[in-house]
Amino acid sequence: MDVKLKELIINNSDSIVDNWMNEVGKIKSGNYTASISDELYVNTNREFVNVIFTSIQNESSSKSLEEFSEKIINLGWPLSYITDGLQVFRRVTIEFLLKQTEKVDTNHFQNVLTSVDEWIEPLIRQLVNEYSGSWENILSLQRVALQELSAPLxxxxxxxxxxxxxxxxxxxxxxxxxxxxxxxxxxxxxxxxxxxxxxxxxxxxxxxxxxxxxxxxxxxxxxxxxxxxxxxxxxxxxxxxxxxxxxxxxxxxxxxxxxxxxxxTGREVVDLPAKENGIEDIMRSLKGE
Structure with missing residues (x-):
């Protein structure tokens, strides 16, 4: 990724995040997350964007991507939440970078597109792969659990x-x-x-x-x-x-x-004889009989 563009993105991360949060909120009803509470949706979006910015700074992002994918699966959210969010982030970042230059020529425009794609495309592939792998692992564990319950002795x-x-x-x-x-x-x-x-x-x-x-x-x-x-x-x-x-x-x-x-097995059910001091005897003794 272009060093100057990378520095520009990091220094203006707050603005990019705010723009992304606004835009991604508009597609909530379109990626099957409409029923999710606003508080959970916003908090998860902030965690999502933190994962994205962690990757550009090369701070062991693989672990963060894996953990975030597992969280989305555990929440029951669709894969489209991840792909739509990253596509929106790509668009918002490109628009922000282009606005920072008064005159945009073809070379600068191409450089912005290429740089952002080099950043976002690997994220899309890795997050999708992590999501798919985690999903398959969870399904495998559930299948084993169901098998254990399907024929108990x-x-x-x-x-x-x-x-x-x-x-x-x-x-x-x-x-x-x-x-x-x-x-x-x-x-x-x-x-x-x-x-x-x-x-x-x-x-x-x-x-x-x-x-x-x-x-x-x-x-x-x-x-x-x-x-x-x-x-x-x-x-x-x-x-x-x-x-x-x-x-x-x-x-x-x-x-x-x-x-x-x-x-x-040589056993049988036998009715036990009633005890001599049964309930009737107790009741009679209480009455003084």
């Missing part, structure tokens, strides 16, 4: 675990269910695993096939799989499509499935 009692399934089951999720089921069964030393499909809206041929595969895999490692949460409409669908679920126990509710799991 919960130990509820020694030898008994439950896998509650909610939502649609596709091929990728079915693979994750299989992996978590086998790893969790071994990890928790489970004798019985209950797969609860109460929250699965549709059980078609593919879903039923994946469930049968999972149950068969559990059986092969020496455990029993019980399918619970079979609603009447799902039972009818399974019958209509000819799926054979006779190889492992099924129950309509998790409660009934858990009772079956207790039976398989």
């Amino acid at each position: 919960i130990p509820v009692m020694e030898g008994i675990t439950v896998m509650p399934l909610i939502g649609t089951i596709d091929t990728d999720r079915a693979k994750l269910i299989m992996e978590n089921l086998l790893e969790g069964t071994i990890k928790h030393n489970s004798e019985v695993v209950l797969i609860d499909i109460t929250g699965v809206p549709v059980v078609d041929t593919m879903v039923a096939h994946h469930i049968i595969q999972a149950a068969e895999a559990v059986r092969l490692i020496g455990s029993t799989c019980i399918l619970v949460g079979i609603r009447p409409e799902i039972a009818q669908t399974i019958v209509n499509i000819g799926i054979d679920l006779s190889k492992f126990p099924t129950r309509s509710t998790l409660k009934k499935g858990f009772t079956k799991a207790l039976e398989i």
Whole structure:
């Protein structure tokens, strides 16, 4: 960048910033940031312009650009906020520089355009790349978090675990269910695993096939799989499509499935006898009877 123009920009940064703030405020409704509060918008704009001027002074701007891009993503603001802001800054800076010269010839005009472009173009590329990279990283983390929540295996009692399934089951999720089921069964030393499909809206041929595969895999490692949460409409669908679920126990509710799991593991639910000094005895003693 031209040294004299650079010095002129730095010395008149306040004027350029004021002009930019005025102009960028006019496009607030055009880049999907109209719903943002004025205070947050102004504060973020000031941070944005500080990042821009940091870059011209070569003060480790890469870190500032990365942090600012992450902030914009966390705020949920669109990429157009960055690109529009930089384009407006380019225009405002060029207009300011041209006004500083009484007579503008072709060479000076070209020098101003080239100098500003050499400053702003790398900023646009770097900010867009940082924004895209941060966005992809956040999406990747969210995808991992969703996968961890999509097929949890919960130990509820020694030898008994439950896998509650909610939502649609596709091929990728079915693979994750299989992996978590086998790893969790071994990890928790489970004798019985209950797969609860109460929250699965549709059980078609593919879903039923994946469930049968999972149950068969559990059986092969020496455990029993019980399918619970079979609603009447799902039972009818399974019958209509000819799926054979006779190889492992099924129950309509998790409660009934858990009772079956207790039976398989040699336990049972027993009602405890009422204590001799029940509520009736206490009430009689209070009345002096």
